[in-house]
Every structure is written in C-alpha cells, then in structure tokens.
Amino acid sequence: MMTSFFDQFASPSYLGIPLIAIAIALPWVLYPTPSSRWINNRLITIQGWFINRFTNQLLLPLNVGGHKWALLLASLMIFLITINMLGLLPYTFTPTTQLSLNMGFAVPLWLATVIIGMRNQPTVALGHLLPEGTPIPLIPVLIIIETISLLIRPLALGVRLTANLTAGHLLIQLIATAVFVLLPMMPTVAILTATVLFLLTLLEVAVAMIQAYVFVLLLSLYLQENV
C-alpha cells in the first residue's frame, strides 16, 4: 500500500465512529453557557468579553438589516477558529481541511446573501455588477467579468480556507519529517530545520486565526453589499 503525506487528511474511523464527528462536536463543549449569576467564573467572563468585542467589531460596517446575521457570523467565527486551533494539537484531525465542509459553509451563506439582495433591492444588487466611472466601451465586458467574479465567490471562500489549512499542515509534516531524518546524520542542519519548524508552527497558529476571520469578514462584506 503506497502511503503519502496526504494520508493525514483522510478521515480516520475507529469502532465505526469517525473522528471528524468528534472533532466537529468538540467546539460546542469548549464554550460553556454563562449561568444566570451576576459574576461568572473567570473563563466564562473572558469568553463573554471576547465574543462581545468581536461581534461589535464585525457588525460596525453593517446597517440594521445586517444585524440579523450577528448570531450566525459570530458563532461561525468561533467555530472556525476553534477547529483550526485544535487542529494544531498533535494527532488531532482538522475538519476544515476537507473541502466538502468548507463548501458546505460557503455556498449556502453566499447564496443567502445574493438571494436577499436580489429579493429586497434588485436594482441595487444588479447595480453592483458595474463599478462607477467605467468608460462606456468597456461596459459589456465588465458586466461579464463582474458576474463571473460574483459566481466564483463561494468557490473562493471554500477553497481559500481548505488550501491554507491543508498547505500549513502539509508543510509542518514535511519539515518535521526532515528534522527527524536529519537528526542522526547532521545535527546542526537538524537544529536549523527545527528552528524553521518552530517559526512555521507560530505562523500556523496565526493562519488558523486569520483564515477563520477572513472567511467571516468576507461573508459580512457580501452581506453589506446586499442588505
């Protein structure tokens, strides 16, 4: 059986239970609901503060109609950031490396923003297809280009998240294998490569958070255009 570096992205299953099910259910357990006390414990307070700050920040550019999406966008962001960060722990499985999951998030939400725009304000929504101030001969071409750019948005959203996370995990595994193999032969080179691995892990932590944020931010931008 030929094994490759991509085997880490195959969903492992044990006793009939796929690990992806546990990995997707885990973020729900990690954020307990605040009790009805006046002052909660430290962790719940930090959690509530962070969620409040983030939702406030995210909803700044949206008008009142977009505020209906506050719960969805905030919970999506928490979910993605938790899953990405948990995937950096050893031996864990990252569900967001699966394109199916990311497309499952991207396509319905993007389609919802488009349909809301077309239904509530069709002229404005169609008007977004032509940027202001374009020279008249360019109009037909530009409308085609803008339509293609609109239709490619869900694909871009899903593939961006998948590709970033998959590439990061793959790089970590490659460089870690290199360090492991070089250690008996050339320890100095191994130490240099280990430094690269350390920096890469820091980058991966950043990427995990940034990618989740970008996903939700772009979605809110699409919403802002259409609402």
Next chain:
Amino acid sequence: MADKPVALAQRKLMDVKLGELPSWLGTRDFTPNGLLGSVRGGYERYYNKYINVRKGGIGGVAMFLAGYVALSYLWEYDHIKHDRWRKYH
C-alpha cells in the same frame, strides 16, 4: 466501624467491590436517555470541579485538551503504526 449498608444500585463506581461489578453494571441505565444523562452528569461534575471555580486557570481546559489528544491518538493508531514500521518516509 462497619459502613451503613447502601443498596447496590445507589452506589458510585468507586464504592463497588470487584466481585459485585457485574451486578452493579446490571443496575445501570443503558437506554439512550440514560446514556445522555450520564454524559451530562459527567460534564457537570468536570465543569463544576475545574472550570466553574473562582480562580480557574488554564488547568481545567488543558486537561480536557490533553484528553482530546489522547483520544485522537487512539483513533489514528491504525494509521500511525504504519509510520513506525515504514523504512523510508
């Protein structure tokens, strides 16, 4: 002084003697509702002991994540043992 005789069904696992283990298991509730109740009970016990305290720190979350790493290792063991056996990576 001898302990008060408590019925088998009401005892916790740590209070059950080894010989009584099969009969104790027979008194437990293995219906879906029962399993859900036991999961919820376990969650509440862990939460109230390690997270819902006045000066909770990183320990409660860290123990939970360490358990998750161990669980993932168990799930992926079949794949990992091939990594150990392989001559060329």
